[in-house]
Amino acid sequence: SRSLRLILGDQLTRSLSSLSDLGEDDVVLMVEVGDETSYVRHHPQKIALILSAMRHFAEELRGRGVTVDYVTLDDPDNTHSFGGELARAVKRHDPARIIVTEPGEWRVWEMMGDWESDLDLPVEIRTDDRFYCSREAFAELVAAGKTTRMEYFYREMRRRTGLLMEGDGPAGGDWNFDAENRKALPKGLELPHRMRFRPDETTQEVLELVAARFDNHFGDLEGFGWAVTRDEALRALRHFIKDCLPTFGDYQDAMKAGEDFLFHGVLSPYLNLGLLTAAEVCEKAQQAWQDGDVPLNAAEGFIRQILGWREFVRGIYWTEMPGYEDSNFLNAKRDLPEMYWGAGTRMRCMEDCIGTTRRNAYAHHIQRLMVTGNFALLAGVAPRQIEKWYLEVYADAFEWVELPNVHGMVMHADGGRLGSKPYAASGSYINRMSDYCGACSYDLKQKTGEDACPFNYLYWNFLIENEEALGDNRRMGLMFANLRKKDKAERDRITGSAKAFLDGGEWP
Ligand code: FAD
Numbered sequence: 001s002r003s004l005r006l007i008l009g010d011q012l013t014r015s016l017s018s019l020s021d022l023g024e025d026d027v028v029l030m031v032e033v034g035d036e037t038s039y040v041r042h043h044p045q046k047i048a049l050i051l052s053a054m055r056h057f058a059e060e061l062r063g064r065g066v067t068v069d070y071v072t073l074d075d076p077d078n079t080h081s082f083g084g085e086l087a088r089a090v091k092r093h094d095p096a097r098i099i100v101t102e103p104g105e106w107r108v109w110e111m112m113g114d115w116e117s118d119l120d121l122p123v124e125i126r127t128d129d130r131f132y133c134s135r136e137a138f139a140e141l142v143a144a145g146k147t148t149r150m151e152y153f154y155r156e157m158r159r160r161t162g163l164l165m166e167g168d169g170p171a172g173g174d175w176n177f178d179a180e181n182r183k184a185l186p187k188g189l190e191l192p193h194r195m196r197f198r199p200d201e202t203t204q205e206v207l208e209l210v211a212a213r214f215d216n217h218f219g220d221l222e223g224f225g226w227a228v229t230r231d232e233a234l235r236a237l238r239h240f241i242k243d244c245l246p247t248f249g250d251y252q253d254a255m256k257a258g259e260d261f262l263f264h265g266v267l268s269p270y271l272n273l274g275l276l277t278a279a280e281v282c283e284k285a286q287q288a289w290q291d292g293d294v295p296l297n298a299a300e301g302f303i304r305q306i307l308g309w310r311e312f313v314r315g316i317y318w319t320e321m322p323g324y325e326d327s328n329f330l331n332a333k334r335d336l337p338e339m340y341w342g343a344g345t346r347m348r349c350m351e352d353c354i355g356t357t358r359r360n361a362y363a364h365h366i367q368r369l370m371v372t373g374n375f376a377l378l379a380g381v382a383p384r385q386i387e388k389w390y391l392e393v394y395a396d397a398f399e400w401v402e403l404p405n406v407h408g409m410v411m412h413a414d415g416g417r418l419g420s421k422p423y424a425a426s427g428s429y430i431n432r433m434s435d436y437c438g439a440c441s442y443d444l445k446q447k448t449g450e451d452a453c454p455f456n457y458l459y460w461n462f463l464i465e466n467e468e469a470l471g472d473n474r475r476m477g478l479m480f481a482n483l484r485k486k487d488k489a490e491r492d493r494i495t496g497s498a499k500a501f502l503d504g505g506e507w508p
Pocket residue numbers: 263264265266267268269271272302305306309310311313363364365366368369373390391394396397398401402405406409410
């Protein structure tokens with residue numbers, strides 16, 4: 001009896017659970033639908049990457065003799081929803097059952113719950129085993145109290161997977177080598193030339209489709225250089241391990257104007273779409289360390305991002321959904337300023353981070369966390385607005401990974417489920433980790449007033465505005481102790497500068 005297997009745009013993995021035990025009569029269904037291309041105003045490169053990777057994946061399956069039914073976005077009969085396209089495909093193929101792999105997002109998980117009754121067919125939903133930690137395994141860890149913080153979860157995952165382990169203990173005697181990973185970039189350090197991919201004919205077609213339909217979305221389409229096949233993604237991985245990983249750890253937190261990728265993986269879209277799996281990426285990084293090509297601090301720092309953070313935020317997402325996005329612990333309400341959409345700003349750090357976002361549908365972690373994220377936190381932007389921005393503008397953005405990072409890690413809107421304190425920082429942090437401030441038209445050394453670096457007074461203003469909510473947070477004790485040393489006149493200068501900036505200045 002025939003089964004119909006719906007493969008979603010972020011499930012492009014040959015070993016996917018819903019692609020195992022394919023029978024000869026079975027049909028794989030892939031659909032480009034308006035509901036997915038438009039549920040937020042995705043960056044054009046993100047849409048192009050997903051559609052091109054979907055089309056290439058369909059071809060690859062066909063090449064292996066699999067029957068693939070593929071519906072394009074410009075198909076005149078397209079109903080533009082997963083449910084609608086499944087219903088049409090059921091008519092075409094008359095399957096006995098539907099097989100899917102659980103989706104990445106709650107939104108789609110809810111839809112799936114209706115399909116059995118809507119289609120009057122059994123719907124089998126299989127576990128997504130591309131993750132090290134299943135939703136069930138994470139729920140068990142929650143119950144056992146082992147997920148309060150990423151670091152404990154990560155150690156548990158190291159033990160379970162054996163990655164970077166020596167016997168029962170961590171390789172090198174420490175679980176975490178971050179103390180070695182906070183160097184600023186030395187002047188004159190040569191940066192690796194990053195691998196980009198030239199669009200083939202399939203990608204060209206998609207680029208034309210996206211240019212025609214989504215040209216009013218924020219972001220450049222020209223310069224598209226993403227890998228769109230597994231082979232290309234594997235080449236990108238090899239390039240990263242060889243040319244960047246050896247230095248990744250040292251400069252993991254560094255930023256440099258005009259240098260968009262530094263030593264970062266630029267692999268997150270491939271991981272999230274399934275062109276690469278977390279396991280193969282971590283194992284290759286471990287191998288490079290075992291071969292003596294990569295120091296331990298680099299391999300550990302990189303593996304922690306994937307085995308630790310990536311798995312942890314996914315677990316948080318699925319244990320806290322639905323409703324995770326509803327909290328607003330700091331009661332932040334301001335509108336997202338126009339500079340996030342490229343309106344131009346005198347803040348050089350923001351300009352550079354928003355610029356790479358527009359050019360590449362990418363910014364590296366520290367730019368997302370300590371510049372655009374930190375600004376939204378300090379300025380008290382409404383969590384839903386900044387969350388939507390992150391979901392739209394990055395090629396790697398899917399709600400399961402975006403929401404915990406923004407709602408939890410950056411905005412502390414969850415009151416501390418994800419991280420014990422917000423990463424609030426003033427201009428001096430940005431100055432220490434980057435070369436932005438020297439050529440900025442704001443003055444890092446001035447604390448208040450028209451020409452002062454806005455991060456300076458916004459930082460203190462954030463503490464003043466949130467003294468009630470955060471004053472008892474033990475990990476912020478030093479910050480608040482310093483605030484309490486400020487006299488009324490200084491506090492007034494801070495709140496006055498912040499008000500002038502937030503009410504006028506660069507605000508829309
Ligand atoms: P590298 O620095 O090379 O790191 C290696 C890999 O580790 C990444 O490819 C990614 O898969 C994983 N990783 C690292 N940090 C995290 C993290 N905090 N959470 C989950 N995975 C992580 N990542 C996304 O994949 N999608 C998002 O929508 C997303 N939104 C973010 C929003 C904010 C506000 C912040 C602070 C972080 C966000 N991240 C997101 C995490 C991280 O910034 C990106 O994964 C990373 O910048 C991708 O670039 P890279 O591949 O060069 O990463």
